[in-house]
Amino acid sequence: SVNPDLASERQTASFSVEKLTAWLDGGAEHTRMRRAVVEAIERDPVFSRENQYFQSQNERYEAAVRKAVHLQKKMHEMGWNENGPEFKYIYRAVSGDIAFLLHRVFMRSISVLGSDKQIAKWMPLATQYQLIGSYAQTELGHGTYLQGLETTAVFDITTQEFILNTPKISAMKWWPGDMGRSATHTVVFAQLYVHEKCYGVHPFIVQIRSLQDHSLCPGITAGDIGPKMNFEHIDNGYLMLQNVRVPRENMLNKFCEVQPDGTYVRWGSQKINYFTMTTVRISLISDEVLIPLMKACTIAIRYSAVRRQSKLKPGEQEAKILDYQTQQEKLLPQLAAAYAFHLTNDYLQELFKKGYSEIQKNNFDRLPELHALSSGFKATITQYCTAAVEICLRACGGHGYSLLSGLPSLYTKILASCIYEGENTILLLQTARFLIKCFMAASAGQPVPPSVTYLAAVKPGKCPAKNKLDFLSPDIYTEAYQHMAFRLISSTAAKLQDLIQSGVKKHDAWNQCTVQLVQAAKAHCHYITVKNFAETVEKLETKAGIQKIMKHLCDLFALHGIFSNTGVFLHDGYISGAQMDMVTASYLDLLAVIRKDAVPLVDAFDFTDKNLNSALGSYDGQVYQRLYEWAQKSPTNKQMSPAYERYLKPLLHNTLSKL
């Protein structure tokens, strides 16, 4: 039975939860398909995550391999395939807790970087799992900065082979998933040398384990890199190469080739490859960032409606913690952010779809903008959502720290997204470089890409809001964000120019402005997010109450951003001190409004209990009962700990004699 504290929350929903879910899924037919996939997976005991929190790294890894293998069978049974619409729902249903994810990256890199001949040779083997692939780019000493990689591949004309080497310890490949224990092959990125000339980083297919007994190939040292904060189920690995020879044909050669005589030839445009990398950054937002945040919000908000603590009014029952303003102020902005970034993700997907069709027509004009947006949003969204999940964790008090709440693992998982696929600070600086360039172009009257046209239209003046209700107008706050982004970009550009004019070298000037540049890039992304949210809400149908609640969330997201960054809005007086008090008042009023729909808003994310895997966040709200039951399943309670017999008993009984 549902806890009455949670049931009562659902009776007062101002909108149709089912309709909102369908909207989030992009249509009721998607919702149906998602539920069917999730059900099929969850009904199958192999995919159970019931004991996950109690398992060791070895057990987690084994389970992930078992699941990956079983999934092949399951997909065959169900008639699903890797490129079908079901696949993303499968990933959601297993919560990413599965092996061979890098095998997919291995296949994708061959299909993008390999020639038709190479594709014909390797893809069938990979699809049939006759080999298991990984993707070895990152080294112990180098990550995001690819040119710094130190692994070498030297061409030997006499044998028509490349000789791969790890010349020093910092050149060891480190982190690639599936490589520690599973992979038989991997794509290795190495500096190519022909006739002692270096041609930069290139990809090579290297076999690392025997296809018969899985033992390491000669010259290969590989293993697991040890425990991490999360991803216990993945065997992130290290790889050391000592004079490992691969045939000339193993260099992926869609774009360039070393010919038998050692001549290096390059052809075609690499830009499409560049576009693929950019797309990966966007593709992770939905699965690796938004879903964890939505889950964290679901857990924290449902729990806050069940947990009662202290009294708000003397003589009454203890209040739900969700009724405390401070609790609302922690959680509701995170909920609004989940919706805001969900819409940003839609916006980016749409943009990239258009970009892709342009690129196929050999029009690369939009590439710099797409690259800047993907870098900036990857960084902004991962950072924002990681902080948001942490807030949800902390908002659940002590119980949030129990692994059984599900929150610690959501947090440690989303945390990694700030690092992989490009370190966030570096990505933001790439966006900043684009913004500064566009600002200069706009100042010189040249055309700029659509997302930055505001840089051309300088609008002086002040925020026109007269009372707190004015701040519920999207025009007012969108304008404020635009003004703020413009000011930060233009003042940083001015600073850069000043430094350069005063004789500082360009790269030094850049380094001296990086703190400001990062701030400007974030401001730009924040502005686009608010603008896109407001525009989407505008276009929504008014029925089913969805537009109304979305408008509230949009207002909350925007005002929360101002409230939390008052300095940048007050700085040039665009928003006055008195107006800032209006912002605060409107913002706090909104909390109480959204509070009423908080539980329905997380219900709409439509996670099953098995998928949440949280003792605090279940649909029925039977929090305490579940915590107690789950705790008793802990191995620490089942197995008799040897600690008592071995250490405690002697301590309890013998210390006196030793004193």
Place this chain on the structure above:
Amino acid sequence: EALVINDPDFQHEDLNFLSRSQRYEQAIRKSSLMVMKLREYGIADPEEIYWFKSFVHRGRPEPLDLHLGMFLPTLLTQATPEQQDRFFMPAWNLEIIGTYAQTEMGHGTHLRGLETTATYDPATQEFILNSPTVTSIKWWPGGLGKTSNHAIVLAQLYTQGQCKGLHAFIVPIRQLGTHEPLPGITVGDIGPKFGYDEMDNGYLKMDNFRIPRENMLMKYAQVEPDGTYVKPLSDKLTYGTMVFIRSLIVGDSARSLSRACTIAIRYSAVRHQSELKPGEPEPQILDYQTQQYKLFPLLATAYAFHFVGAYIKDTYHRISGDINEGDLSELPELHALTAGLKAFTSWTANAGIEECRMACGGHGYSRCSGNTFTPSCTYEGENTVMMLQTARFLIKSYTQVSSGQQVTGMVSYLNDLSRQRIQPQHVAARSVTVRINDPVSLVEAYKARAARLVEAAAKNLQTELNHRKSKDDAWNRTSVDLVRASEAHCHYVIVKLFTAKLSEISNAAVRAVMTDLCLLYALYGISKNAGDFLQASILTDAQITQVNQRVKELLAIIRPNAVALVDSFDFHDVHLGSVLGRYDGNVYENMFEWAKKSPLNKTQVHESFHKHLKPMQAKL
């Protein structure tokens, strides 16, 4: 330190590779050894015990923490002399291992809501303890799950049909000798958590469990044999232990942040990446402004908290001396101060530790980085609740000032607010007086911000009160403002204490570098909270721009001393437990050595190859 590090008995496999049960076992082994060694070396001074302990367990919590840190001290402060005779020596000799069971599944910081009952039965002169609901199960106490055989249980006392509120009882939970739970007691481990793997945080459920009347801690409140209840002198006294623990957390926050800074700064000096100048070798990542901007303000914060911790400890000892003599006049301010500063420092330190880990990129994410997570934001009082306790004190002081009374101590700046009302002066006129290179002047700026935010919160509270009937409702609707006011107050106190410390430093070179750190701490705080300073017209737009600029200059000034500043924290490598933060900086070689020991690497071919991979390949 050397005693522990050179002792082979305390060596063991890297904890990262062990399961929870194994980690618990190691911790128990070391704790048991530690107790014996402490006795052997004759170490009894609490300060020395603390250091010894922190080296044995490398700063990690351990199952006997609650016995040493709460059970024994509570016996000392709340037991009658007769009770001390009965319990203290056995506990000191570890025949009794105790814990402190306060938090329940349904209630934490809000103590009055606890549901466990202790009902006095005059017929047998016993208390009957019960856990009447699921939510009343004691949950979280450290050492409760598997280690302890006794617990000090906090329960609602019922006698002669009346509830007398929370009281503490000594409850035996496991049979001496067999260590089996006693009849009527259900006890166990609460399962895996985010960190604290060594600790058996436990649950405890009691069903009509009877203990003799003499097991209630009766130094203050008493129940007489016939059930008559004798009230304590001051009910605030029972909170004394908690205040003490909170003051320790402030010091712990400083230490954890120092540790994280040591790891991140040393690693940033070893890691080379990308290029700053075309054609030159890859620079140390510590040379990037963005990296300095992430780490140096945290370094300054670690030093600031260090001084705050020392200040609180001194104040606590001073005031607690008075408490023993019955003078409680400073208790409200002590309570307000420890609550707020506990929240402020643990919040900042936790966020800072996260930032340090992120600043180490991918390798920060490996367990070998040694940056562990700490839940100190929650234990010993949820931070928002702590902040609101401080706010209550601030509002009370503000009200006092408004009614014409003077206040003393850290809140004395509120006295100025009433003076301003008498001589209304355009506040902007004062702004030019802030000198951004003078810490003393910055203290004034922080003071003005705190005063403004306390006043704003108090006024908003008053407005809500005028609109609504209920005082509690008004308080709730102002709580976001109130938390901001408390934060501003704490921030002011910290800047003030840091600045005050500068004049005590005699060595000129040390004073110079500390002054830079102090300035960085104060200016970075202004930069991050520029809105508050602008809105109150404490600083102008131009001054904020100068502050931002000055922060960046200070980063460059601190850069040459950065590694020396973390070396000064003097963490031993064993204590850091971090491959990235090693003193010798040989990071990559040692990461490789560390990884080779991973459990997944125990065999060359993992068993799942035979179990799953091979059959699959055969079938497809």
